[in-house]
Amino acid sequence: xxxxKDIASAVGVSPTTVTNVVxxxxxxxxxxxIEHINQAIRDMHxxxxxxxxxxxxxxxxIIGVINHLVPLESGGFFQDPFHGALLAGIEQTLRERGxxxxxxxxxxxxxxxxxxxxxxxxxxxxxxxxxSDFFTELxxxxxxxxxLDSYVLDEVLQVRLEDRQGGYIATRHLLEMGxxxxxxxxxxxxxxxxxxxxxxxxxxxxxxxxxxxxEEDVYGLEIGIDQSIALGRELAMRDDYTAIFATADILAxxxxxxxxxxxxxxxKDVSIIGFDDLNIARLTSPQLTTVHxxxxxRGSRAADMLIGHIEHEPHVENRITMPVKLIKRQSVAKxxxx
Numbered sequence: 001x002x003x004x005k006d007i008a009s010a011v012g013v014s015p016t017t018v019t020n021v022v023x024x025x026x027x028x029x030x031x032x033x034i035e036h037i038n039q040a041i042r043d044m045h046x047x048x049x050x051x052x053x054x055x056x057x058x059x060x061x062i063i064g065v066i067n068h069l070v071p072l073e074s075g076g077f078f079q080d081p082f083h084g085a086l087l088a089g090i091e092q093t094l095r096e097r098g099x100x101x102x103x104x105x106x107x108x109x110x111x112x113x114x115x116x117x118x119x120x121x122x123x124x125x126x127x128x129x130x131x132s133d134f135f136t137e138l139x140x141x142x143x144x145x146x147x148l149d150s151y152v153l154d155e156v157l158q159v160r161l162e163d164r165q166g167g168y169i170a171t172r173h174l175l176e177m178g179x180x181x182x183x184x185x186x187x188x189x190x191x192x193x194x195x196x197x198x199x200x201x202x203x204x205x206x207x208x209x210x211x212x213x214x215e216e217d218v219y220g221l222e223i224g225i226d227q228s229i230a231l232g233r234e235l236a237m238r239d240d241y242t243a244i245f246a247t248a249d250i251l252a253x254x255x256x257x258x259x260x261x262x263x264x265x266x267x268k269d270v271s272i273i274g275f276d277d278l279n280i281a282r283l284t285s286p287q288l289t290t291v292h293x294x295x296x297x298r299g300s301r302a303a304d305m306l307i308g309h310i311e312h313e314p315h316v317e318n319r320i321t322m323p324v325k326l327i328k329r330q331s332v333a334k335x336x337x338x
Contacts, residue, residue, distance in 0.1 A: 001047075002044045002045060002046045002047075003046075004018050004019055004022070004046075006044065006046075007037065007040050007041060007044060007046055010040050010044065011033075011036055011037055011040050013033065013037070017029060017033075017037070018037055021034055021037045021038065022041075060100075060119075060120040060121060060122055061098060061099045061100055061122060062099065062100045062101075062102055062119065062120070062121050062122060063090075063094055063099050063100070063101055063102070063121065063122060063123050063124070063125060063303065063306065063307075064102045064103075064104065064115065064119070064121045064123070064124045064125070065087065065090055065101055065102065065103045065104075065124075065125045065126075066104055066105075066106050066112075066115075066124055066125070066126045066127070067083065067103075067104070067105045067106070067126075067127055067128065068105075068106060068107060068126055068127065068128040068129055068134065080223075080250070081249070081250055081278050081279070081280055082248065082249075082250070082276055082278060082295060083127070085278060085295040085296050085299070086127075086148070086295050086296070086298060086299040087101075087103065087299060088296050088299065089295070089296035089297060089298060089299025089300035089301075089302075089303070090125060090299040090300065090302060090303045091299075092296075092300060093299070093300040093303035093304050093307075094303050094307075097303075097304070097307050099122070099303075099307060102119070102121070108134070109133055109134050109137045112134065112137060112138065112141075113137065116141055116143055121143055122143075122144070122310055123143060123144040123145060123146070123306045123307070123309075123310050124143055124144070124145035124146070125145070125146050125148060125302055125303065125306060126138070126145060126146070126147055126148065126150075127147075127148045127149050127150075128149060128150070129147050129150040129152050130150070130152055130190045130191070130192060130193055131152055131191070131192060135152055135153075139156075144157070144306065144309055144310055145157065145306075146158060146159065146302055146305060146306040146309075147159075148298065148299075148302055149161070149194045150192075150193075150194070151192040151193065151194070151196075151197065152192050154319070155318075156318075157305060157306060157309060157318055157319070158318075158319050158320075159298055159301055159302045159305065159319075159320045159321075159322065160319065160320065160321045160322070161194070161293055161298070161321065161322050161324060162321060162322070162323055162324045163194050163197035163198050163201070163324075164197040164198065164200050164201040164204075165201060165324055166198055166201060166275060166291040166293070166324040167197065167198035167199060167200065167201025167202040167204075167205075167245070167247075168201035168202070168204050168205045169201075169205075169291065169324070169325075169326045170201075170202070170205075170245050170273045170275065170291050170326065171201065171202045171205035171206060171245055172205040172208070173273065173289070173326055173328075173332065174243045174245065174271060174273060174332065175205060175206070175208075175209050177243075177271065177332055177333070177334045177335060178334055178335030178336075179242045179243040179271060179335055180209070180211065180242070180335075181214075181217070181240060181241040181242055181243070182202075182206070182217070182241065182242075182243045182244070182245055183217045183218075183219065183235065183241050183243070183244045183245070184199060184202050184213060184217060184218045184219065184244075184245055184247075185219040185221075185231065185244055185245070185246045185247065185251060185255065186198065186199075186219070186220065186223075186246065186247030186248065186251065187220060187221065187222055187223055187247070187248075188220035188221070188222075189218075189220055195247055198247050198275070199218070202245055217241065219231065223248055223250060223251050225250070225254055227254070228250065228251045228253070228254020228255055228257075228258065229254045229255075229257050229258040229261070230258060231254070231255060231258060232254060232255040232256065232257060232258015232259040232260075232261070232262070233258040233259075233261055233262045234258075235255065235258070235259065235264075235270075236258065236259050236261075236262030236263065236264040237262070241270075242270065242271060242335055243270065243271040243272070243273075243332070244270060244271070244272045244273070245273050245275075246272060246273065246274050246275065247275050248274065248275055248276055249274040249275065249276045249277065249278045249280050249281045249288060249290055250278070250280060251274070252272050252273070252274030252275075252281075252284070252288055252290070252331075253274070253280050253281075253283075253284045253288065255272060256272060256284050256285075256286075256288075256331070266286060266331055267286065267330065267331050267332055267333035268333060271289075271331060271332040271333050272288065272289070272331045272332070273288075273289050273290060273291070273331070273332060274288045274289070274290035274291070274331075275290060275291045275293075276290065276291070276292075276293060276295060277290045277291065277292035277293065277327050278295070281327070281329070282329075284331070286329065286330035286331050287329040287330050287331065288329055288331045289326070289327065289328050289329045289330070289331045289332045290326075290327050290329070291324050291325070291326060291327070292324060292325050292326070292327045293322065293323075293324050294322065297322070298322055301320055301322070305317060305320065
């Protein structure tokens with residue numbers, strides 16, 4: 001195994017100089033020598049000992065990405081296409097900035113405390129946080145953290161989305177296409193949650209047309225392929241609506257499949273709008289009209305913001321709200337004679 005001393009000997013400098021370059025503390029080393037050392041590191045395939053570096057610097061350069069939203073029984077973090085795109089953005093930025101990612105699904109306070117006590121994490125990125133004992137305990141911990149997809153507290157680092165606007169423009173488009181009975185389908189609603197915001201946007205659009213949601217038109221279920229297809233088959237038995245706003249593309253795709261299995265055609269019989277604009281939106285038949293967000297960029301911005309606070313960079317924002325827009329494809333049709 002190549003060591004710091006091997007690099008120093010090959011280049012003709014002291015081990016201390018090489019160590020400073022590896023740690024990024026090379027203020028007194030010339031740019032030419034830094035490049036010379038880095039070239040030797042590449043040529044000799046030197047891999048830093050992260051454990052030793054952490055002991056010296058009190059920094060592990062590990063960021064924990066904690067899922068508190070998608071249950072394991074629906075496929076977990078890794079099989080969910082939205083979180084796959086999100087993780088891609090987080091990992092790329094962490095890698096570019098010299099950090100490493102640890103991913104865990106944690107659904108209890110003891111699990112959170114165990115993670116923080118057993119791993120020297122520099123920071124946490126969490127999804128799916130609502131007011132709870134879990135969040136109360138999180139606030140007590142010294143580890144810096146950032147929230148995604150949460151409205152639980154304004155005074156913490158977070159990257160949000162125009163969720164209410166997304167629900168509004170999706171529903172408004174259906175209304176403009178002549179639909180008046182529009183179902184809302186998504187995971188269960190929580191106060192101060194993302195889905196609550198999208199539901200409020202749905203309700204605001206209906207109100208502009210003098211309408212209000214019927215209780216039986218709001219469906220809450222954990223998103224999974226089997227559950228989504230089953231709901232599509234169930235909704236095919238109803239004839240009192242013409243459109244569906246699904247709060248995730250994976251849910252919308254399952255609904256299309258279930259409706260089709262039961263003999264309902266999209267968009268001739270039922271129009272559907274999704275949310276996220278993931279790759280699956282262009283693979284459904286018909287292709288899915290949906291609310292676009294840049295999921296990968298959100299992950300990247302979250303990682304960059306958290307590292308900025310960890311490293312005490314100047315002028316780092318505490319909260320970002322990213323935009324949405326409607327992408328029109330073929331899953332929405334105009335109601336005849338509207």
